[in-house]
Amino acid sequence: MIQYRHLPIIARKVMKVILAPMEGVMDHHMRRLLTSIGGIDLCITEFIRVVDLCLPAKVFRRISPELLNDSKTKSGTPVRIQLLGQDPQCLALNASKALHIGSDGIDLNFGCPAKTVNKNKGGAVLLRSPETLYKIVSKVRELVPKAHVLSAKIRLGYHDKTLAIDIAQAITEAGADELIVHGRTKEEGYRPPAHWHWIAKIREAINIPVTANGDIFTFDDAKRCMEITGCDHLMIGRGSLLMPNLAQVIKDQQSPYTWSQALDLMINYLAIQTHGDQQKYLPSRIKQWLNYLRISYPQATIFMQQVRKIKTTQTMLYAIMTERKTA
Ligand SMILES: Cc1cc2nc3c(=O)[nH]c(=O)nc-3n(C[C@H](O)[C@H](O)[C@H](O)COP(=O)(O)O)c2cc1C
Numbered sequence: 001m002i003q004y005r006h007l008p009i010i011a012r013k014v015m016k017v018i019l020a021p022m023e024g025v026m027d028h029h030m031r032r033l034l035t036s037i038g039g040i041d042l043c044i045t046e047f048i049r050v051v052d053l054c055l056p057a058k059v060f061r062r063i064s065p066e067l068l069n070d071s072k073t074k075s076g077t078p079v080r081i082q083l084l085g086q087d088p089q090c091l092a093l094n095a096s097k098a099l100h101i102g103s104d105g106i107d108l109n110f111g112c113p114a115k116t117v118n119k120n121k122g123g124a125v126l127l128r129s130p131e132t133l134y135k136i137v138s139k140v141r142e143l144v145p146k147a148h149v150l151s152a153k154i155r156l157g158y159h160d161k162t163l164a165i166d167i168a169q170a171i172t173e174a175g176a177d178e179l180i181v182h183g184r185t186k187e188e189g190y191r192p193p194a195h196w197h198w199i200a201k202i203r204e205a206i207n208i209p210v211t212a213n214g215d216i217f218t219f220d221d222a223k224r225c226m227e228i229t230g231c232d233h234l235m236i237g238r239g240s241l242l243m244p245n246l247a248q249v250i251k252d253q254q255s256p257y258t259w260s261q262a263l264d265l266m267i268n269y270l271a272i273q274t275h276g277d278q279q280k281y282l283p284s285r286i287k288q289w290l291n292y293l294r295i296s297y298p299q300a301t302i303f304m305q306q307v308r309k310i311k312t313t314q315t316m317l318y319a320i321m322t323e324r325k326t327a
Contacts (some may be wrong), residue, residue: 023046109153164198218249266289
């Protein structure tokens with residue numbers, strides 16, 4: 001069970017909790033649902049792949065319909081577009097376009113470990129060359145005026161951590177405003193632990209705000225991560241799926257959601273999707289989410305067994321409502 005203690009008042013005053021980009025998982029429906037709970041200060045979209053074209057506005061709006069709402073979720077949390085690519089000029093043009101249609105700043109993805117992305121010289125593979133990162137970030141900075149935040153999201157390196165500081169310094173010197181660090185190399189994938197002490201070394205070596213990311217699943221994780229890294233800002237990804245009100249647990253002294261509250265959220269999620277464009281994927285999305293939820297809720301494992309063959313939204317909704325009555 002998650003232990004609950006209070007953060008020092010001073011930490012809560014300055015801290016920000018950012019919802020992590022998660023391609024294929026954290027879409028605009030999920031952002032809307034999780035930010036409606038409260039405690040999340042900023043969302044970063046799943047990556048938009050930039051190859052050699054200036055993308056049309058509809059591509060940005062498909063990933064982030066929040067652009068039509070002043071780049072905010074329904075409950076008012078700002079949303080920042082994330083771009084992934086390797087061509088400096090093309091990334092710069094697309095960054096400018098995203099800002100033009102309303103994105104709350106730009107985030108550059110230098111951490112994606114996917115083979116296809118890395119084969120095309122995008123994502124984590126760029127961590128092998130701080131010089132290339134410098135070129136990309138400075139070019140993008142030219143078209144992202146200082147009034148807009150330019151952030152970059154990195155891992156600690158590709159094969160190992162020897163370039164971690166050089167990478168962070170290159171990005172800083174190129175003009176980024178903020179750095180988000182997932183405390184693992186590309187080779188380390190998602191294997192625990194996240195190396196928070198390396199995030200501390202990076203924070204000490206640069207003079208822009210650093211957001212710590214990786215393996216924050218509980219209040220105690222958040223507290224230890226802040227102590228070890230010295231960072232005021234945290235990014236949460238998987239933790240926000242396995243404990244939906246984690247941002248408030250960390251920041252606002254709330255108790256973790258109960259299983260019935262999690263079920264209520266699932267019902268809300270179905271309501272969003274019933275009218276949305278992904279309605280047909282709904283049962284598999286719920287199963288994907290249950291897979292995370294069962295880490296916090298033993299009931300989710302049993303419920304998962306019951307719904308594993310369900311293929312339609314209506315049957316899934318019925319099953320969740322039935323479970324909710326007895327929870
Ligand atoms: C399914 C999945 C999809 C992800 N997609 C992205 C992405 O589009 N862009 C990105 O920068 N990071 C992506 N990440 C990495 C997360 O943003 C985050 O850095 C990582 O999960 C560690 O944080 P956590 O321990 O809080 O989950 C993804 C991670 C997962 C598990």
